[in-house]
Amino acid sequence: MTLNRRSFLKRSFLCCLSMGAMSELFSSSPQAGETGDRKAMFFKKVEGNLLQCELCFRRCLIPEGQRGFCRVRENQKGELRSLVYGRPVGLQIDPIELEPMYHMVPGHKNLCVYTASCNFRCKHCHNWSISQSAPEQIRSLKFTPKEIVEETLKQGCQSISHSINEPTIFFEMMYDVVRTAKGRGLLTLCHTNGGIARTPMIELLKFLDGVTVDLKSFNPKFYQDISEAKLEPVLETLKTIRESGKHLEIVNLIIPTLNDDLDDIRKMSRWIVKHLGRETPVHFTRFSPQYKMTHLPPTPVKTLEGAMEIAKSEGMKYVYVGNVVGHPANSTYCPKCGKKLIERTHFIMLKNHVKNGCCPSCNEKIPGIWS
Ligand code: SF4
Numbered sequence: 001m002t003l004n005r006r007s008f009l010k011r012s013f014l015c016c017l018s019m020g021a022m023s024e025l026f027s028s029s030p031q032a033g034e035t036g037d038r039k040a041m042f043f044k045k046v047e048g049n050l051l052q053c054e055l056c057f058r059r060c061l062i063p064e065g066q067r068g069f070c071r072v073r074e075n076q077k078g079e080l081r082s083l084v085y086g087r088p089v090g091l092q093i094d095p096i097e098l099e100p101m102y103h104m105v106p107g108h109k110n111l112c113v114y115t116a117s118c119n120f121r122c123k124h125c126h127n128w129s130i131s132q133s134a135p136e137q138i139r140s141l142k143f144t145p146k147e148i149v150e151e152t153l154k155q156g157c158q159s160i161s162h163s164i165n166e167p168t169i170f171f172e173m174m175y176d177v178v179r180t181a182k183g184r185g186l187l188t189l190c191h192t193n194g195g196i197a198r199t200p201m202i203e204l205l206k207f208l209d210g211v212t213v214d215l216k217s218f219n220p221k222f223y224q225d226i227s228e229a230k231l232e233p234v235l236e237t238l239k240t241i242r243e244s245g246k247h248l249e250i251v252n253l254i255i256p257t258l259n260d261d262l263d264d265i266r267k268m269s270r271w272i273v274k275h276l277g278r279e280t281p282v283h284f285t286r287f288s289p290q291y292k293m294t295h296l297p298p299t300p301v302k303t304l305e306g307a308m309e310i311a312k313s314e315g316m317k318y319v320y321v322g323n324v325v326g327h328p329a330n331s332t333y334c335p336k337c338g339k340k341l342i343e344r345t346h347f348i349m350l351k352n353h354v355k356n357g358c359c360p361s362c363n364e365k366i367p368g369i370w371s
Pocket of ligand 1: 053054056058059060067068070071073119169
């Protein structure tokens with residue numbers, strides 16, 4: 001059975017905001033230049049009113065009155081502005097495992113923030129109706145970063161994540177949310193495609209506890225052909241996160257015929273072990289036909305298991321199979337003695353035996369944040 005994040009949300013919608021309350025918070029569709037927008041943090045003037053955005057690897061050159069590739073950053077009279085500041089498309093309450101983030105206080109409630117659009121164009125995107133829409137094509141809410149943090153606390157969540165669409169493109173809002181959230185004792189996360197530039201990533205990491213990164217393939221051609229993006233900046237972002245010491249988990253969505261080459265998965269595994277360490281949790285997740293990829297079948301479970309075996313044979317200690325409900329590799333096992341430490345079925349945590357960050361049987365230290 002395949003259940004991705006979107007279908008999971010449809011089935012078990014945990015958002016505690018009532019739709020009555022939500023309707024009062026909906027904004028009209030923002031138009032260029034008249035949104036509750038905010039000056040961007042990372043850009044420079046090139047000449048005249050031509051600007052260069054320095055937020056992600058694209059480094060768009062943006063003439064006056066135009067937007068960058070991500071559709072949400074606009075040159076307004078020589079100043080770059082974010083059109084989605086304070087305009088989330090949704091706030092959703094999920095189990096933290098849905099990020100996926102398996103090594104961070106298992107089973108707790110997390111509030112996820114997202115906006116319209118993205119800086120990638122993945123043909124297989126599970127959240128394409130959100131990520132491939134410009135802000136004026138989709139209804140949004142009105143929430144300041146402070147209000148998002150207050151809502152998170154009110155709903156009894158222990159963390160805030162920025163996910164579903166690419167959070168880089170709403171950097172200013174995410175930055176203000178995580179800074180405020182840290183002052184209120186919340187855990188902070190982002191789930192990114194890794195295309196962010198190094199300087200903003202370093203700034204953001206000061207206020208993040210954990211990051212989930214999509215490593216979509218180890219083949220640059222996949223990034224170019226399927227996502228209109230590049231592999232190299234993603235690898236640099238992964239190294240930057242590792243240098244920071246913050247908790248990191250990696251997701252590799254395996255799509256039949258496109259990125260299921262086991263030699264590439266071996267190369268990816270070796271790179272992770274060498275540059276990020278064998279203790280980095282990695283999730284091999286199942287593709288389900290979506291968006292422009294409805295002609296492809298769901299990933300065979302055997303392919304995911306083959307990837308898992310390769311990663312383990314290269315020395316990786318925490319390897320998961322995702323989007324396959326009830327698979328034994330939904331759970332966490334001690335790499336030293338083999339004890340089942342955290343029992344899960346899909347994104348639901350059933351039992352957690354980790355004690356003080358260690359295996360209760362052999363005292364092996366388990367990487368992550370446990371309290
Ligand atoms: S964040 Fe948007 S505007 Fe800035 S470089 Fe990336 S795609 Fe271009």
